[in-house]
Each structure stands twice: as structure tokens, then as C-alpha cells.
Amino acid sequence: MLNAEGLTKTFGGVTALDQVDFDLRPGEIHALLGENGAGKSTLINLISGTYPRSAGTLAVDGHAVEHLTPQLARTLGIAAVFQEFSLVPELNVVQNLFLGRELRQGPFLRSRAMRQEADALLNRFGFRVPLDAAVADLSRAQRQMVEIAKALRGRSRVVIFDEPTASLTDGEAEPLFAAIAQLKADGVAIIYVSHRMSEIRSISDRVTVLRGGKRIGTVETADVSDAELIEMMVGRPVDELYSSLTLSPGDERLSVRGLSTRSGRVRDVSMTARAGEVVGLAGLVGCGRSELCRAIFGLEEVAHGTIRYHGESLHAPTPHHMLRQGLCYFPADRGAEGLALNRPARENVTMAGLNLPALATGPVLKVWTERRAIAEPLEKLGLRPMAPENNAAAFSGGNQQKLMLARGLLKDFDVYLFDEPTVGIDVNAKRDVYALIKQLAEGGATVILSTSELPELTHLATRIYVMHEGRVMAELGPDGITEKSILSHYFGEVAHA
Ligand SMILES: Nc1ncnc2c1ncn2[C@@H]1O[C@H](COP(=O)(O)OP(=O)(O)OP(=O)(O)O)[C@@H](O)[C@H]1O
Ligand SMILES: [Mg+2]
Structure with missing residues (x-):
């Protein structure tokens, strides 16, 4: 044909x-x-x-x-x-x-x-x-x-x-x-x-x-x-995708109490996340995982409940405030919330309103400091081609995803909220993202990982909240995490001890 x-x-x-x-x-x-x-x-x-x-x-x-x-x-x-x-x-x-x-x-x-x-x-x-x-x-x-x-x-x-x-x-x-x-x-x-x-x-x-x-x-x-x-x-056999994490979770860093969004997609959710742990959010698409992440970052209107972070009780968080306090959010949808395609990759990495004082002075100095600041994160994620001056549009889909991820590596945050971080990226880049999550959590950061990929949850998460129709159906601890146990709560069955 x-x-x-x-x-x-x-x-x-x-x-x-x-x-x-x-x-x-x-x-x-x-x-x-x-x-x-x-x-x-x-x-x-x-x-x-x-x-x-x-x-x-x-x-x-x-x-x-x-x-x-x-x-x-x-x-x-x-x-x-x-x-x-x-x-x-x-x-x-x-x-x-x-x-x-x-x-x-x-x-x-x-x-x-x-x-x-x-x-x-x-x-x-x-x-x-x-x-x-x-x-x-x-x-x-x-x-x-x-x-x-x-x-x-x-x-x-x-x-x-x-x-x-x-x-x-x-x-x-x-x-x-x-x-x-x-x-x-x-x-x-x-x-x-x-x-x-x-x-x-x-x-x-x-x-x-x-x-x-x-x-x-x-x-x-x-x-x-x-x-x-x-x-x-x-071109060669591929190594193991995941390496094991050695985590020793510390104090509670972020908690959510009785949270419901105006949209009704998150209903009465309570959860906690500690320093140095990877908290998984599991559930079918539409279960409210993404909206929960967005609500914590201040992109969804909260109807009831609070978010506790750095000693503050927030009823209406804003992205600006959360970023300043040290929480970084990576949306699932790079098209809609993500990139300015006709601007250089460099600007796309630094544009996230991250309040980086060093990046804010004079135009020439700005480009120069930006270049230095983004070199390491882009190296870490393996951007290909390594050409930060090319427009974002000239990169392949998976490499555009890497530009978004690089944003969060410009500054030390203490909470990283990832929504479907490996969408559209190939096996090698996936391994880089997993290594990055491991490095962040082992370094004491809190990682919240919302994903539909069950292997990501079983390999990376220390605790998992399984959601269904906006509610948390189950919390699984380190000993209870298997694909089967996660799936058993996907369709809303009530947790049995
Ligand atoms: N408009 C463009 N200008 C310059 N280079 C481009 C352009 N479009 C694609 N490229 C380059 O061509 C190569 C192939 O890109 P392509 O988008 O076809 O990859 P892909 O296989 O679809 O990858 P992905 O899985 O990430 O979507 C890449 O090196 C990319 O940077
Ligand atoms: Mg493509």
C-alpha cells in the first residue's frame, strides 16, 4: 500500500x-x-x-x-x-x-x-x-x-x-x-x-x-x-532498570489532612510524607492522583482540608509560595503545562519562576549564569543532542520531557512531586530518571511519585497510597507492596487488614 x-x-x-x-x-x-x-x-x-x-x-x-x-x-x-x-x-x-x-x-x-x-x-x-x-x-x-x-x-x-x-x-x-x-x-x-x-x-x-x-x-x-x-x-543488552534504594526515612515533612478539591476529584484525602522517603500514589487514571498533586502545589482549588508544610497550615497554597518553600512539581502533561516550544531549551529549563537570585541579573550575565546552572542537570538526564541553545521544538518528544525534569534540579528542593515522570521516554532515559529519584531520596529529599506504571511503584516506593474515585482506598507499607496488593485496591475494594 x-x-x-x-x-x-x-x-x-x-x-x-x-x-x-x-x-x-x-x-x-x-x-x-x-x-x-x-x-x-x-x-x-x-x-x-x-x-x-x-x-x-x-x-x-x-x-x-x-x-x-x-x-x-x-x-x-x-x-x-x-x-x-x-x-x-x-x-x-x-x-x-x-x-x-x-x-x-x-x-x-x-x-x-x-x-x-x-x-x-x-x-x-x-x-x-x-x-x-x-x-x-x-x-x-x-x-x-x-x-x-x-x-x-x-x-x-x-x-x-x-x-x-x-x-x-x-x-x-x-x-x-x-x-x-x-x-x-x-x-x-x-x-x-x-x-x-x-x-x-x-x-x-x-x-x-x-x-x-x-x-x-x-x-x-x-x-x-x-x-x-x-x-x-x-545496540547492546540493557542493564537492570532499577537499583535498590537504601532509605532511612526521617521526620514528617509534608502532610495532607481531609483534603477535598472544589472539582470533587479529590475527596477527603489524608496522607503524610517524610524526609528521605519515596511515597507512591497509585490508581487508575482519573482516580484523583494528578489532581491531588496539583492541589498540593496550588493549581487546584481546595474546598476543605489543609496541607501542612514547613510548620505552616495552608488552605490555599500557591505555586509561587510552594516553590519558594522548597516544593517542586513536575506535571504529567508537558504540552499543556510545560514548554515554550519556540524558545531555547536553556530558557525552558530556567523559566519556571524558581526565584534563583543568581539568574536574575542583567541579560548578558543571565545567559552566562544560566548556561552554567543548567549544564549539570542536563548532563545528568542525558539530553540529546546536548544543545541547550536549540529551540525546544527541535528536540524529540522524550528529550522535551527531560527539559521539564531538568527544571527541578536547578535548586535544592526538599519535596519533589512527580506526576508520570517517565511518560514518553525510552528505556535509557527511564533508568536515568529512576537513578535521579534514588539520588534525591537517599540525599534526604521527600519524593512523591504518582504513576500508572506498577513496576515503578514496587521498585521505588517505601509506602503507597492507592486511590479510587478521589479517595484513598489503602495505605501499603514496605512489607505490603506487591503489584497484586496494589491492584487489589484499584477498583475500590475496601482495605482488609
Ligand atoms: N525541527 C527540527 N529541527 C532540528 N532538529 C530536529 C527537528 N526535529 C527533530 N530533530 C532532530 O532529529 C532527531 C530525531 O528526532 P525525532 O523527533 O524523529 O525522534 P523520535 O524517535 O520521535 O524520539 P522520541 O521518542 O523522543 O519522540 C533528533 O536528534 C532531533 O533532535
Ligand atoms: Mg517522537
């Missing part, structure tokens, strides 16, 4: 994609696997016409395509759902679905027809989204549904998904997988990018592995083991 040979893309002096061959069969799910910066997004940007290629050929149904533009790609039935969302938050669902391709009769918008078509489009995949809601008011999962529906307007023969589950987890991802299964059954070919090995294993027919812009190989998924795929991806 689609056949590419020798696809190459250079950005300035950088070869992001180097003579890659790639083909697609009708009705197949073809996964792309590779480390951060391997060239996955670049490959699909060439196939969807987002960037012109520097060299190589592309044929659709045996017909050579010379100058592929996004419009031509659309005409050929190639649709892409991108890593970073493309919706306009202020517009409603229907407006977003038809943005730039409105249905008109003469000068008039055909509002009724657009509404009907939007409804049918969403229904086709069983997506339940209110048509009149502004996109800003939708959940992440719903925003993605709109994104998918938008890409699939018209007839699609090739659909590309770039890390569609990066900011979703199991429950939320279900409608997505159902939609993918339906597309496959309709004979649509799918390109699927993910860092989650379990997904690649369960949905893909073939896998193409990229490393350093080159194609390492294309294999039938059923014929290879995870270990073989990882070795193709990184």
Missing part, C-alpha cells in the same frame, strides 16, 4: 533520518520502535507530508509521489494523529473538527450539517464527547478522541499514531484501542509509535526498529522477544 526507499531528512547539519526503507501492507499494524531521538517522529512526518524529505522515494499503491504536502497526503488517504495535540483549546469540539475545512454553502457556514457529521464521526468509534464543550474543558482522553476524529475525517487508508497512549493509561486507552481494531478490520494500514513494549507486543503485526536515524531491522512481532527488540533498539 505504501513503499518508501532511502528516506532521508537533514535539519541543518543533523541527519535525523538516514536512508530508511519502510513499507506498509493493508490491514497491518506496523509499530515503530526506537530510543528518544531515533527518528520515529521524523519518519512519520515525511510520510504525512509535514516536512519535505531531503532524499528518497515514496510510492502509494505503486504510484510514485514526488512532492508530498499535508494536503496531498490527505487526498491520498494518509492521516496522522500527532504526538503533540493540534487542537485550539478555546474552540468547541465541532469547530475544532472542521477547523480550516468548514462546510459552507456560499458564504454561509453549514452549522447543522457540521454538527451532524461531527456526531457521526465520534459515534463511529464510540467516543463520547460533548460537541459544544470547549476543548480546554475536556479531559486528556477526550481531547485525544477529538484529535483522532479530526484526523479521520474523510476516507483514510493509512493512519499514523505517534505515542497515542503517552498521556493516557489503561482505562482511558480502551476506546483508542477499540478504534484501532476497527480501522484494522476495515483494511486500513496503521503506523503505531510507542515506548510501551506491552502495547507493541499486543497490537502490532510487524515492528521496524530505528536507531540514530537508521533502520536496524523490520521483524514480525511474533518472531522476536522483548529482549531482542530492546537490544536492536539500544
Whole structure:
């Protein structure tokens, strides 16, 4: 259905994609696997016409395509759902679905027809989204549904998904997988990018592995083991992801008493976190973990309850105050709360309003001190390429995540609040993040780790709170932490001693 040979893309002096061959069969799910910066997004940007290629050929149904533009790609039935969302938050669902391709009769918008078509489009995949809601008011999962529906307007023969589950987890991802299964059954070919090995294993027919812009190989998924795929991806066998933590928790540093948010997503939560410990927050997406983190940092309105920190009882914390007091928060969603893409990486690392006196003087001195200050954190996280003056947009998705994480390392904080810190990053970067958490906690900091990855909780956390529908269902101590014990509280069963 689609056949590419020798696809190459250079950005300035950088070869992001180097003579890659790639083909697609009708009705197949073809996964792309590779480390951060391997060239996955670049490959699909060439196939969807987002960037012109520097060299190589592309044929659709045996017909050579010379100058592929996004419009031509659309005409050929190639649709892409991108890593970073493309919706306009202020517009409603229907407006977003038809943005730039409105249905008109003469000068008039055909509002009724657009509404009907939007409804049918969403229904086709069983997506339940209110048509009149502004996109800003939708959940992440719903925003993605709109994104998918938008890409699939018209007839699609090739659909590309770039890390569609990066900011979703199991429950939320279900409608997505159902939609993918339906597309496959309709004979649509799918390109699927993910860092989650379990997904690649369960949905893909073939896998193409990229490393350093080159194609390492294309294999039938059923014929290879995870270990073989990882070795193709990184070029050598990978060491253990986790090393054991030696923690000796000290005094209580932060506590939450009877906390409920105005949104109702956090209900009567009490928890404590001590110096030198990693406290895990477990539960399905939507269980209130993220909102709890946001409330502690002052991003959610608190209705009842208090947060005790550094001897203060806070009813309405603000990010400014919390940062000053020594609490740093890393959001899960780098797109929405994260980065200024058209500014240098350096500024993105230092811009977090961190009150660093040394960084606040005169413009020349500022750049100079900034450069020195960020060198070590970026080194620690293994930013690739190590080019802090490049705009954030020029980094791969996983490396953008590292820029956000680097912010918290500029200053010594005593509480680190991580929400899904390893979303979208490759195995090596994951290991760096785990090493960082270990180093912080062993150095006496308090780490609060909210994650949907069970192995992260069992390997890193000393205590775990499992949440369900806004409430804490169970607190598990060091002896009670297993994947099974965590899961047993996911669906709201009351804790039994
Ligand atoms: N617009 C751009 N300008 C300059 N360099 C770029 C640009 N886009 C990508 N690159 C570079 O091309 C290389 C491949 O990036 P790409 O985004 O394709 O990686 P990826 O495999 O999708 O990684 P990730 O898993 O982190 O999303 C990287 O070195 C990246 O820095
Ligand atoms: Mg990418």
C-alpha cells in the first residue's frame, strides 16, 4: 500500500533520518520502535507530508509521489494523529473538527450539517464527547478522541499514531484501542509509535526498529522477544532498570489532612510524607492522583482540608509560595503545562519562576549564569543532542520531557512531586530518571511519585497510597507492596487488614 526507499531528512547539519526503507501492507499494524531521538517522529512526518524529505522515494499503491504536502497526503488517504495535540483549546469540539475545512454553502457556514457529521464521526468509534464543550474543558482522553476524529475525517487508508497512549493509561486507552481494531478490520494500514513494549507486543503485526536515524531491522512481532527488540533498539543488552534504594526515612515533612478539591476529584484525602522517603500514589487514571498533586502545589482549588508544610497550615497554597518553600512539581502533561516550544531549551529549563537570585541579573550575565546552572542537570538526564541553545521544538518528544525534569534540579528542593515522570521516554532515559529519584531520596529529599506504571511503584516506593474515585482506598507499607496488593485496591475494594 505504501513503499518508501532511502528516506532521508537533514535539519541543518543533523541527519535525523538516514536512508530508511519502510513499507506498509493493508490491514497491518506496523509499530515503530526506537530510543528518544531515533527518528520515529521524523519518519512519520515525511510520510504525512509535514516536512519535505531531503532524499528518497515514496510510492502509494505503486504510484510514485514526488512532492508530498499535508494536503496531498490527505487526498491520498494518509492521516496522522500527532504526538503533540493540534487542537485550539478555546474552540468547541465541532469547530475544532472542521477547523480550516468548514462546510459552507456560499458564504454561509453549514452549522447543522457540521454538527451532524461531527456526531457521526465520534459515534463511529464510540467516543463520547460533548460537541459544544470547549476543548480546554475536556479531559486528556477526550481531547485525544477529538484529535483522532479530526484526523479521520474523510476516507483514510493509512493512519499514523505517534505515542497515542503517552498521556493516557489503561482505562482511558480502551476506546483508542477499540478504534484501532476497527480501522484494522476495515483494511486500513496503521503506523503505531510507542515506548510501551506491552502495547507493541499486543497490537502490532510487524515492528521496524530505528536507531540514530537508521533502520536496524523490520521483524514480525511474533518472531522476536522483548529482549531482542530492546537490544536492536539500544545496540547492546540493557542493564537492570532499577537499583535498590537504601532509605532511612526521617521526620514528617509534608502532610495532607481531609483534603477535598472544589472539582470533587479529590475527596477527603489524608496522607503524610517524610524526609528521605519515596511515597507512591497509585490508581487508575482519573482516580484523583494528578489532581491531588496539583492541589498540593496550588493549581487546584481546595474546598476543605489543609496541607501542612514547613510548620505552616495552608488552605490555599500557591505555586509561587510552594516553590519558594522548597516544593517542586513536575506535571504529567508537558504540552499543556510545560514548554515554550519556540524558545531555547536553556530558557525552558530556567523559566519556571524558581526565584534563583543568581539568574536574575542583567541579560548578558543571565545567559552566562544560566548556561552554567543548567549544564549539570542536563548532563545528568542525558539530553540529546546536548544543545541547550536549540529551540525546544527541535528536540524529540522524550528529550522535551527531560527539559521539564531538568527544571527541578536547578535548586535544592526538599519535596519533589512527580506526576508520570517517565511518560514518553525510552528505556535509557527511564533508568536515568529512576537513578535521579534514588539520588534525591537517599540525599534526604521527600519524593512523591504518582504513576500508572506498577513496576515503578514496587521498585521505588517505601509506602503507597492507592486511590479510587478521589479517595484513598489503602495505605501499603514496605512489607505490603506487591503489584497484586496494589491492584487489589484499584477498583475500590475496601482495605482488609
Ligand atoms: N525541527 C527540527 N529541527 C532540528 N532538529 C530536529 C527537528 N526535529 C527533530 N530533530 C532532530 O532529529 C532527531 C530525531 O528526532 P525525532 O523527533 O524523529 O525522534 P523520535 O524517535 O520521535 O524520539 P522520541 O521518542 O523522543 O519522540 C533528533 O536528534 C532531533 O533532535
Ligand atoms: Mg517522537
